[in-house]
């Protein structure tokens with residue numbers, strides 16, 4: 001028999017590392033799990049009041065890198081402290097950045113895959129800032145590509161487990177989409 005539960009909600013949640021510049025060109029990064037793909041080339045992120053949120057509102061461009069197993073501590077840290085309180089928060093992680101060629105935003109060098117995003121809409125609703133952005137570019141290190149596509153087995157992205165407040169590696173391929181169900185056809 002099913003029982004009610006009160007911890008966790010939707011799974012899987014991604015771990016987006018959002019990287020932005022402030023008005024003086026200083027880079028910052030934050031962690032966001034309340035996010036997802038909402039169209040062919042659109043993503044949506046629910047943001048509270050953060051330095052990164054102000055940067056996105058001012059610049060209207062940012063990047064999203066996928067947090068990976070090898071950099072869990074760094075990715076967690078950028079979600080634990082605000083640059084408003086720890087001005088050198090990015091330096092503390094050892095993360096370095098390179099400016100995107102497509103948008104006015106930094107790309108974190110150590111994280112292998114990133115989306116380059118341009119704000120389409122900013123909606124203030126339900127007490128949050130909902131940023132809807134168009135993905136205008138995608139970049140990835142050769143080391144995580146197979147036949148020109150990002151290979152999750154190589155990337156080893158992590159998801160946010162809101163029940164356990166933990167990060168989990170996204171796991172094995174257990175069936176082809178629009179394929180595994182074919183056995184019932």
Ligand SMILES: Cc1cc2nc3c(=O)[nH]c(=O)nc-3n(C[C@H](O)[C@H](O)[C@H](O)COP(=O)(O)O)c2cc1C
Pocket residue numbers: 028029030031032033034035046047048049050051052053076078079080081082083084160
């Ligand atoms: C696992 C995790 C998930 C988070 N998800 C979100 C989120 O979806 N939206 C949000 O506004 N903040 C989220 N945060 C909090 C921000 O990352 C955090 O407040 C960060 O310090 C903001 O940095 P900044 O002020 O330097 O921009 C998350 C933090 C963690 C650790």
